[in-house]
Amino acid sequence: MKKRIIILGSVVLAVVVAWSLAWLVLAGLVKQQIAAQAQADGITSPQITCQTLDVGGFPFRFDADCTQASIVSGDMVFDLPGLRASVRVYAPTHMLASALGPLQVSDTFTGTRNSVSWSTLEASVRLSDWRIARASVSGRDVVWSDTLFGQNQIAATPLVELHLFDIPEQHDAQRQTAALAGYMLANDLAYPALTLSDTNAEVQLELSGLPRRCAQLGRSQSAAQPAGCRWPAQDHRRARH
Numbered sequence: 001m002k003k004r005i006i007i008l009g010s011v012v013l014a015v016v017v018a019w020s021l022a023w024l025v026l027a028g029l030v031k032q033q034i035a036a037q038a039q040a041d042g043i044t045s046p047q048i049t050c051q052t053l054d055v056g057g058f059p060f061r062f063d064a065d066c067t068q069a070s071i072v073s074g075d076m077v078f079d080l081p082g083l084r085a086s087v088r089v090y091a092p093t094h095m096l097a098s099a100l101g102p103l104q105v106s107d108t109f110t111g112t113r114n115s116v117s118w119s120t121l122e123a124s125v126r127l128s129d130w131r132i133a134r135a136s137v138s139g140r141d142v143v144w145s146d147t148l149f150g151q152n153q154i155a156a157t158p159l160v161e162l163h164l165f166d167i168p169e170q171h172d173a174q175r176q177t178a179a180l181a182g183y184m185l186a187n188d189l190a191y192p193a194l195t196l197s198d199t200n201a202e203v204q205l206e207l208s209g210l211p212r213r214c215a216q217l218g219r220s221q222s223a224a225q226p227a228g229c230r231w232p233a234q235d236h237r238r239a240r241h
Contacts, residue, residue, distance in 0.1 A: 042072035
């Protein structure tokens with residue numbers, strides 16, 4: 001009996017040690033892939049830099065924390081105090097993300113500068129066959145301001161949500177096309193320039209005939225829109241005061 005306990009303990013210890021080593025290797029690869037985006041040109045692929053980049057979450061998650069994140073895409077520059085993305089080992093196709101605000105947005109071509117603040121901003125992306133099965137973003141106490149001269153509020157809402165869903169029945173294997181449905185909701189929206197106040201706004205859209213490579217994630221390190229991707233859409237907007 002004692003021998004069996006020793007053998008069992010040895011097996012458990014070996015598994016723990018093996019997984020610990022595997023997690024360290026995988027965490028290193030994740031960090032390496034994220035850090036590699038700092039070498040992107042910011043045109044064909046967004047350039048992402050972090051003041052500090054850490055990967056934690058041992059033993060069953062990979063949490064990538066990027067502080068003072070800066071994203072450059074063309075003439076647009078996005079600055080965030082903090083960004084976190086998490087993937088659980090037992091659900092590798094489901095990513096959770098959150099961000100600290102405010103987001104500073106600047107256009108180096110036009111010179112415009114905007115700020116978006118929030119109390120909570122969370123996102124969830126679920127993949128199926130490396131396509132987006134569902135993507136959701138939810139923000140609370142969101143305020144959009146023009147910061148070029150002072151702090152001029154453009155719009156505000158206590159709750160905004162954006163959801164994207166795959167439409168499997170519109171997949172066309174012969175034409176290699178896919179489709180996505182989208183839904184956006186903003187509660188008690190205030191937008192003085194459009195004379196909107198306490199407005200519940202909804203936007204529904206459908207992206208059809210979408211090349212499958214445009215709806216796919218994870219098969220390329222580049223997050224840029226692939227060449228030749230078009231975004232034909234039918235949208236339906238509704239605003240309720």
